[in-house]
Amino acid sequence: MKKIILGLAVLSTVVMKAQTQIIAHRGYWQTQPATTENSLKSLENAQNLKIYGSEFDVRMTKDGVLVINHDEHHGKMEISETDFKELEALKLSNGEKFPTLKDYLKQGKKDKSLKLIVEIKPDKTKEKEDELTAKTLKMIREMKLESQSEFISFSLNICKEIKRLEPTFKVQYLRGELSPEQIKSEGLDGIDYHYSIFQKNPTWISEAKALGLVTNSWTVNEVGVYDELKKQGIGFITTNIPDQLKGK
Numbered sequence: 376m377k378k379i380i381l382g383l384a385v386l387s388t389v390v391m392k393a394q395t396q397i398i399a400h401r402g403y404w405q406t407q408p409a410t411t412e413n414s415l416k417s418l419e420n421a422q423n424l425k426i427y428g429s430e431f432d433v434r435m436t437k438d439g440v441l442v443i444n445h446d447e448h449h450g451k452m453e454i455s456e457t458d459f460k461e462l463e464a465l466k467l468s469n470g471e472k473f474p475t476l477k478d479y480l481k482q483g484k485k486d487k488s489l490k491l492i493v494e495i496k497p498d499k500t501k502e503k504e505d506e507l508t509a510k511t512l513k514m515i516r517e518m519k520l521e522s523q524s525e526f527i528s529f530s531l532n533i534c535k536e537i538k539r540l541e542p543t544f545k546v547q548y549l550r551g552e553l554s555p556e557q558i559k560s561e562g563l564d565g566i567d568y569h570y571s572i573f574q575k576n577p578t579w580i581s582e583a584k585a586l587g588l589v590t591n592s593w594t595v596n597e598v599g600v601y602d603e604l605k606k607q608g609i610g611f612i613t614t615n616i617p618d619q620l621k622g623k
């Protein structure tokens with residue numbers, strides 16, 4: 376009997392562990408020594424960690440090239456107002472060339488076990504956002520990365536545009552002002568909210584799960600916050616410390 380109880384305890388621990396998966400935020404860059412976020416090196420580091428996925432940010436240059444960068448600016452240049460050739464002249468702080476989405480997807484394709492969490496950044500107009508979205512999806516299809524990719528955005532327009540163009544693609548919303556019911560009725564697949572949103576709305580994780588939505592939270596860099604969300608059964612955590620949270 377004792378053995379059975381012990382066995383069940385071990386099994387339930389294994390199941391619990393399988394429930395919360397880790398996503399590296401802008402790659403895994405808080406290494407020793409640190410590298411640059413959203414660099415090819417940070418993606419390669421995430422691949423070596425054997426975690427669920429690695430997130431990165433997609434923007435569009437003035438001349439329509441898709442690039443990987445979190446901020447609106449690269450150095451002092453505003454990405455949406457600058458041609459790629461000018462942007463490319465400035466290297467990343469780790470010495471890499473300024474990465475395009477194509478460069479990034481090529482590196483991502485080297486390890487099919489790591490999901491690519493594609494954040495499409497809001498743009499200045501609906502037209503620009505729709506162009507950025509259509510171009511991103513086209514490249515994902517051309518590189519045959521459909522089943523390895525998932526999508527997130529702060530723009531509800533971009534989230535809905537992805538679902539309109541590719542209904543089977545997985546899309547999670549980032550901004551946090553919509554309830555799980557509202558996300559469901561918008562036809563999206565999940566919520567990826569800042570952890571403070573889940574602290575303010577302690578029923579949302581269980582409500583989302585009951586509706587069959589994906590649950591994810593950013594950017595969880597403290598073990599205590601991770602433990603709290605895990606206790607509520609969150610599906611995914613996006614973090615700058617994937618090395619410390621994996622297998623926890």
Ligand code: MG
Nearest residue numbers: 430431432494
């Ligand atoms: Mg991001």
